[in-house]
Amino acid sequence: MNDDDRVFKALADPTRRFLLDLLFARDGRTLTELESELEMTRFGVAKHLKVLEEAELVVARRSGREKLHFLNPVPIRLIHDRWIDKYTERHVTALVDLKNALEDET
Amino acid sequence: MNDDDRVFKALADPTRRFLLDLLFARDGRTLTELESELEMTRFGVAKHLKVLEEAELVVARRSGREKLHFLNPVPIRLIHDRWIDKYTERHVTALVDLKNALEDET
DNA sequence: AAGTTAGGTGACCAAAAGGTCACATGTCAA
DNA sequence: TTGACATGTGACCTTTTGGTCACCTAACTT
Known part of the structure; x- marks a missing residue:
């Protein structure tokens, strides 16, 4: 899977686009914070964020036990x-x- | 399925992106002409073009028995x-x- | 009219994606 | 140091998607 593939597949899912919308509105949120905006278990959201990170649409930075997410x-x-x-x-x-x-x- | 969904799902497939690349390079091609650039049966290409049209990434115009495709x-x-x-x-x-x-x- | 060319449809199968769960690691706070 | 909190992993199942094929209609050519 090349870079293109990763980006376009990442954008193909409505939940992931909504996550980008959330980060576009306000950056630097944690997984738990994002999860609270969605009708889905934490595991699902984590999986989606991983896909977005691998596509470099989202970059993340660890801060202690939290992980902050930013839109790229x-x-x-x-x-x-x-x-x-x-x-x-x-x-x-x-x-x-x-x-x-x-x-x-x- | 809303407009967004259609566009992003359409872009998720590498074959469909390649079709857009072909039309970006030169517009107004027929199904048969596009098929000749791909390692796939006509049916596969037709299916992909349908997806692109439904997403309005491609608009098509009939001319006799041919159908000309344009990038939008x-x-x-x-x-x-x-x-x-x-x-x-x-x-x-x-x-x-x-x-x-x-x-x-x- | 007959043959050829361009394109469309629905069924079918294999592969990939979305979501949940049991379980696990690392970090903070009292 | 004990418990709560934030996140990560791999297995599992269901649904969606990509591709081919048999079969079909419509239009040009001679």
Whole structure:
């Protein structure tokens, strides 16, 4: 399994995406803290975090008996750059911004 | 299955990512043309293209008995925007550009 | 019209992924 | 040092996914 595989497989699961959402909102949380936000046993959450770490979407730092988790945006940016070149980026960002603006009006 | 799910599950498979790479390099290809680039039966490729279409990562247009496939970058950009805000984007693009520059030197 | 070409469908099987549990290690606090 | 707390591991089972095949429809060609 190469780096790509790890990143995309990690993102394929809704629970793992929700974990990234939680860390995007606030970094540096422990396993137990994250577990409390989910309808799942600690073991399940730990397994998901391991997958995210192996994909380097999450980096973790030990502090005593706790382990703090942080979101790493680099792999996300690399996905973007794989299929959106600098020229296309201008168009697609404009399109997305327009879409968001229209949705805000309703 | 919601839109997110469809996009991320679609991206989870290496064959489907390779199909996106092919369409990124050159748009408007038929199933048969794409199949010739892969070590897989037509049925397998057709199944993968269906998944990509349902995720709207690929849009297709019929022309007679042929079906032309095009890459749609919008869902990719939305992934980016989900976990990279405007502020972080400046840092992470700088980091990625630096990394690419360093790799080019070797 | 007949043959060929492009594509679509549903059944089927093997492999992989998601979740839980029993059990284990290391760390803090009284 | 004893007990509680935070996390890690490997086995196990169920569900999902990837790929092939037999069979089908629609469109171009001569």
